[in-house]
Amino acid sequence: MDERLIDSLAAAVRSAPDxxxxxxxxxxxLVDAGRGGEAVEHVATVLATEPTSARARELMAQAVAPPSAPSPADQAPADAPTDAPTDAPTDVPPAGAPTDFDWRAAESDLGDPVGPMFVDGATEDPGPAAFDAERVGVRLADVGxxxxxxxxxxxxxxxxxxxxxxxxxxGKSLRGGLLLYGPPGCGKTFLAKAVAGELGASFIHVSLADVLDMYVGQSERNVKELFEVARTSAPCVLFLDELDAIGQKRSLSRNSGARTTVNQLLTELDGVGSDNEGVFVLAATNHPWDVDPALRRPGRLDRTLLVLPPDREAREAIxxxxxxxxxxxxxxxxxxATATDGFSGADLAHLCESASENALMESVGSGQVRMIGMADFDQALSEVRPSIGPWLETARNVALYANASGEYDDLAKWLRKQR
Structure with a gap:
């Protein structure tokens, strides 16, 4: 092959790349000259513009094919007989033919196959459940x-x-659930765990992040799966935290997904198509007036319990x-305890943390470890304030102007004492 011809054509291609x-x-x-690596670049340029070019595909196969082994006729000595039959079989593939690909070896290099999402029907290994039922060691005696x-x-x-x-x-029915409501930080979640401990039941804690999903229909599926896990774990206390977020009033929701999620929750609470025997539903909210009224009808969350800030004896115990x-x-x-009137349980915990922090920082500065004293608490009391003030303002308006049915009479009675 005349190398000068190749050099001339290469110069012409550089001048006219299109x-x-x-x-x-x-x-x-280049392929004929055994320079397949250089030919690949030119063929790839052609295929980028004309992917259906048969000539370009043929040249690409020839360029990437490994060099064929010499045939036995080529390796025979000059004085070897040449009267061998011309139709003798040979294992050498023709020049330019694509090589075979070992699919079995490639599959062995891969890991376990991953199944597609959202496949109907049972599978051999469903994998771990999205919700875990835990055992708690808390009893009501542990609640201060x-x-x-x-x-x-x-x-x-x-x-x-x-x-x-x-x-x-x-003739006492076990249908229905219990709704705990009151100001934030007063121990509603801890009470729910204590109920599970008293019953010796498993406990599932559910928040908005466990239910809400960006994909259409997935939130409803999460609610359904949640109750299925609770039924298989019976006896089980199913605790719906921040119910006003999960079960918001449908009349106030502009999101159709939120409304259908509440519909699914109502269906599961009614036990339609399944039996909720052994599933005890507890819910907690700071704003029961924002919960959809259908969730509080008989047979659902039909009992309410006001969880108030701790009294003096409770504050001392906390x-x-x-x-x-x-x-x-x-x-x-x-x-x-007398000085912290109006503090929630969370506020008291924060007070103890602040007093401990004062003693720790002074010990770090002086280099001498000391005990936590009343002076640390006096300093913490000057910095920590009750956190339930905004909730009290909202609750007072509800008790005064939105209590025609009398469902918040216990709240109104407590607010009158607070004055």
Whole structure:
């Protein structure tokens, strides 16, 4: 092959890069000259413009094909007989033929196949459940204060569950659930765990992030799967946290997905198509007036319980709990309980954290470790304020102007005492 001809054609291609015919001619000469690597670049340029070009595809196959092994006739010595039959079989593929691909070897290099999402029908391995049922070791005795709340829980919820004979005698139904409401940080979630501990039941905590999904229909599917996990884990306490977000009033929702999610929740609470025996539904919210009224109808979340900020005895018990594992010295919890009127349980925990922080920072500065004293709490009291003020303003308006049905009479009674 005349190398000068190839060099001349290469110069012509550089001068006219859009001349595809010229490129193909140059690529053919390069393939014939055994310079397939240089030919690939020119053929790829042609295929980018004309992907259906048969000539370009043929040249590409020839350019990337490995060099063929010499035939036995080529390796025979000059004096070897040449009268061998011309139709003898050979394993050498013709020049330019594509090589075979070992698919079995390629599949063995891959991991386990991943199934497609949203496939109807049962599978051999469904994988881990989206919701986990846990066991809790908390009992009502571990809840500081809230004596009246504990009594109402015992009378309206726990006693019928513990005494099935009396329940059947008096015709007491287990249908329905319990809605805990009140200001934030007052222990509604902790109470729900304590109920599960009293029943010896598993516990599933559900928030808005566990249910809400950006894809159409997936939120409803999450609700359905949630109740299926609860039924298979019975006895189980299913706790719906921040119910005003999950079950917002459909009349106020502009999102059709939120409305259909509430519809699915209503269906599951009614036990349509399945049995909710052994599934005890508890819910908590700071704003029960924002919950869809259909969720609070009989047979659903038909019982409500107001969880108020802790009284003085409860505040003292909460303070003792948070100081139990800290190095304290001469802490007057009774005086602190009196000085923290209106504090929620979360506020009291924050107060103890702030006092501990004061002692820690002084120990770091002086280089000497010291105990937590009343001076640290006095400083923390000057910085920490009750956090339920905004909730009280909203609750007062509801109790005064939106309580025609009397469902918030207990809230109104407590607010009158607060004055």
């Amino acid at each position: 001349d595809l015919t010229l490129r193909l001619h140059l690529a053919g000469l 204060g809230l004596t009246e709340v504990k009594k109402r829980l015992e009378a309206g919820f726990l006693a019928p569950l513990r005494n099935p004979e009396l329940r059947r005698l008096y 303070l003792r709990t948070h100081l139990r594992d800290r190095p304290v010295e001469r802490i007057d919890t009774r005086r602190l």
